[in-house]
Amino acid sequence: MDAKIKENLLTEFKQKCRDRRLKITPQRTIIYEELINSLDHPSVDILYGRVKKKLPDISFDTVYRTLMTFNTIGIADIVEGINTSKRYDGNTNQHYHFICVKCGAITDITDVPFRFEIPEQIKQKYNPRSVKIFFEGLCGKC
Ligand SMILES: [Zn+2]
Ligand SMILES: [Zn+2]
Structure with missing residues (x-):
């Protein structure tokens, strides 16, 4: 992810925290930075390992709860993995996944380009904030 995009994401992160009256703590900022630096859609376990290198005293539970909060305020998406735990995505722009x-x-x-029109009836009834489309198959390494 290039520097400009990261900068914009960090600005958005701070704005959304302010909107929700969440304190922009160094912990939250570091967890968020690690998330947007992780392009592999890490599980909580994996992200916890990465965050712990910068914040040795942080607990798994804090990382877990922080990610849930990020998801609630719309700055992290949850990607359902196959036979694995939930995976997190700091890129909340609409994009496809290959699993x-x-x-x-x-x-x-x-x-x-991401192409999917949300049907009008669904828009009116649920006001969805995003659409997820993923493709399944074998990756280049498998
Ligand atoms: Zn993604
Ligand atoms: Zn594979």
Whole structure:
């Protein structure tokens, strides 16, 4: 992810925290930065391992709860992995995913325009904030 996009995401992160009256703590900021630096859609376990290198005293529970909060305020998406735990995505722009049915790798497909029109009846009834489309198959390594 290039520097400009990261900067915009961090600005959005701070704005959304302010809107929800959430304190912009160093902990939250580091967890968010690690999330947007992780392009592999990490599980809480994996992200916890990465965050712990910067914040050795942080607990698993804090990372878990922080990710849930990020999801609630719309700055992190949950991607359902295959036979794995929930995976998190800091890229909340609409994009496709390719999920490998063998190794569970989740890869972003961002070089293809995202095309899906939410049907009017669904828009009126549920006001959805996003649409997820993923493709399944074997990745290049499998
Ligand atoms: Zn694979
Ligand atoms: Zn993604």
